[in-house]
Amino acid sequence: MLRPRIIPCLLVHKGGLVKTQGFKSPKYVGDPINAVKIFNEKESDELMVLDIDAATNKAEPNYALIAKLAAECRMPLCYGGGVTTAEQASRIIDLGVEKVSVSAAAVADPALLTRMAEAIGRQSVVAVLDLRKKTGLFSKGYELCTHNARTAHKLDPVAFAQQLQQAGAGEIVINAVDRDGMMQGYDLDLARQMRAALKVPLTMLGGAGSLDDMKALITACGVVGAAAGSLFVFKGSYRAVLINYPTQAQKDDMCRTALSAHRQH
Structure with missing residues (x-):
């Protein structure tokens, strides 16, 4: 039976584990491998590791780090960062990773998800969409960003998420840029919009500051x-x-x- 998943997301920057606020000012918080060991002990549902340098630097995935993470991790592992081809995704899966996520590469070429799904199976393909609220007196809604929110795209986020689902994404992760590191709760309106529009599993990231925030997301x-x-x-x-x-x-x-509470709504 499907159930909610509680997922730590670790950001890797220059080989270290960092945390950002609004996708800026990365603060070093430790060694990624040590963090994985602790989450193993705590029996985490799943683990997501995102290399936030790779796409911006147009670098290949860090296969040496991925191999170490996969060897240590005793829970399902999702890795993202630098993946631009189905061949790279296959190599990462071969190292022992369960899911491969793409963001900027999926925006540039949605058909990449089709090729990845054919190579590694749809259940292993994750699309991450970084969304931030539009600013301006007459602006409303959200804009889709890539490259650590430095590049904005004129795409409707909900329609594009549906397009990626159709292309081959087995899971969609919505990352709320404005709430990153703020610890003031998820964007529940955005979560409801995406949940109503998608059939594949949905994961929300950005804003959780307590278990009550997670409870509110699951209730919604x-x-x-x-x-x-x-x-x-x-x-x-x-x-x-x-x-x-x-x-x-x-x-x-x-x-x-x-x-x-969700069923009673």
Whole structure:
């Protein structure tokens, strides 16, 4: 039976683990391999690792790092960063990774998802869309960004997410740029829009500051992936670095209560 997934998202920058705010000011928070070891112990549902340098630098995926991550990881692992071909995706899967995510490359060439799905299976293809709220007196809605939100695209985010689903994405991750690192809750309006428009699994990223925020997302959307970065690497108002994750009992209770509330809506 499908159930909500609670997913730590780790950002890799210059080989280290970092956390950003609004996709800016990366703060070093530790070693990615050590973080994976801790999430293993805490029995995380899944793990997402995104190399935030690769696409901007037009670099190949860091296969050496990927191999180390996959060898250490005892949970399903999704890796993204620098993937522009189905051959690269196949090589990453061969290293022991369960899912491969693409962002800028999917915007440039949606048919890449079709080729990836043929090579590694649709269930292993993840499209990540970075969205930020439009600014300006008469602007409303969201714009799609790539390359760490430095490049904006004139595409309707919902329609484009549906296009990527049709092309071969087995999962869509919506990353809310404005909420990245803010720890003030998910964009529930955006989550509802995307959940209503898509048939494939949906994961939301950006804004989670507590388990209550995840509970609100699940209440709004039902079975959904609740991903977070800051929530799982910081502790307290001073943002001391501490890798953490809810216990199985906490997670089960939260998901059960939220799904029950979702069904009553």
